[in-house]
Amino acid sequence: MKMQAESTIKQKTVSQLPSHGEIIDFEIKLLIEAIQFRYGYDFSHYAQASLTRRISSCLKKFELGNVSELIPKIIHDVEYFESFLREVSVTVTEMFRDPLVFKVLRDKIFTQLQTYSRINIWHAGCATGEEVYSLAIMLKEEGLLSRSRIYATDFNNHSLAIAEQGIYKAEKIPLFTKNYLLTGGKASFADYYQAKHSHAIMHEELKQHMTFAHHNLIKDQCFAQMHLIICRNVLIYFDRTLQDSVLGLFHQSLVHRGYLLLGDKESLDFSQKKNCFTAIAKEQRIFQKVSYE
Numbered sequence: 001m002k003m004q005a006e007s008t009i010k011q012k013t014v015s016q017l018p019s020h021g022e023i024i025d026f027e028i029k030l031l032i033e034a035i036q037f038r039y040g041y042d043f044s045h046y047a048q049a050s051l052t053r054r055i056s057s058c059l060k061k062f063e064l065g066n067v068s069e070l071i072p073k074i075i076h077d078v079e080y081f082e083s084f085l086r087e088v089s090v091t092v093t094e095m096f097r098d099p100l101v102f103k104v105l106r107d108k109i110f111t112q113l114q115t116y117s118r119i120n121i122w123h124a125g126c127a128t129g130e131e132v133y134s135l136a137i138m139l140k141e142e143g144l145l146s147r148s149r150i151y152a153t154d155f156n157n158h159s160l161a162i163a164e165q166g167i168y169k170a171e172k173i174p175l176f177t178k179n180y181l182l183t184g185g186k187a188s189f190a191d192y193y194q195a196k197h198s199h200a201i202m203h204e205e206l207k208q209h210m211t212f213a214h215h216n217l218i219k220d221q222c223f224a225q226m227h228l229i230i231c232r233n234v235l236i237y238f239d240r241t242l243q244d245s246v247l248g249l250f251h252q253s254l255v256h257r258g259y260l261l262l263g264d265k266e267s268l269d270f271s272q273k274k275n276c277f278t279a280i281a282k283e284q285r286i287f288q289k290v291s292y293e
């Protein structure tokens with residue numbers, strides 16, 4: 001019986017063998033499954049091209065020959081997984097990144113937020129926090145900081161720790177100062193940090209209005225009663241299905257007439273939630289929730 005079964009197994013001909021690219025895709029699928037199984041992080045709806053690029057730069061950094069070598073290390077070593085997460089998540093950011101967006105936020109949206117006695121803001125995918133401090137500075141200048149609470153979240157613990165410290169390299173200050181002035185800054189950027197050696201330490205007064213928390217946009221719950229949600233340059237790494245689910249989470253988290261700010265390459269155009277928002281400043285990607293659907 002066994003002999004008969006073996007004789008019916010047909011091997012693939014050379015032309016049927018998987019290509020190098022197909023083998024890599026297969027290994028990445030296995031890796032995604034291993035991460036999901038072991039840690040509950042689901043990368044299956046990340047945009048595949050950029051994820052593949054990040055994984056391959058990760059292999060170089062870890063000096064590994066292929067994805068299959070990475071899998072057991074990730075399964076058995078939590079710290080290795082943390083380093084992997086650090087490598088695959090793109091955390092590029094800066095203070096007042098895209099100054100015109102921050103200027104429109106200051107001029108158009110903050111005037112509307114004035115009407116609330118308490119202002120809840122969720123900054124999702126805050127990376128190392130530069131945008132969060134930018135926001136706090138503007139809130140202070142517009143007289144809103146004392147009644148504001150900013151919930152700043154990310155799934156990368158390493159970035160979150162830097163955000164919470166609020167200490168940045170002095171060499172970045174000229175760029176941050178230039179951006180700040182372009183947003184219509186009302187004081188001097190130097191008023192908001194203390195220079196120490198080669199670093200700038202952001203003022204405690206700004207931090208007092210921030211709550212930093214680990215939050216995974218793929219699997220964690222919504223934040224209730226938000227008046228403004230800022231999530232820039234995060235959805236760009238997700239596929240359409242995941243973008244829709246995260247936009248649903250934001251819609252659920254916002255109060256009626258709450259505001260949503262996305263990154264300049266992100267939009268609601270192809271989303272199922274498109275009709276639940278209206279554009280307030282289309283070019284700056286600022287939207288307002290208009291329906292409960």
Ligand SMILES: C[S@@+](CC[C@H](N)C(=O)[O-])C[C@H]1O[C@@H](n2cnc3c(N)ncnc32)[C@H](O)[C@@H]1O
Pocket residue numbers: 089090091092093094097124125126127128131153154155156159215216217218231232233234237263
């Ligand atoms: C390019 S940074 C954006 C930083 C900032 N918002 C900006 O535009 O300058 C993208 C951030 O999204 C975070 N991120 C990616 N996937 C995430 C997820 N599933 N849940 C929460 N944060 C995520 C990354 O860790 C990273 O810090």
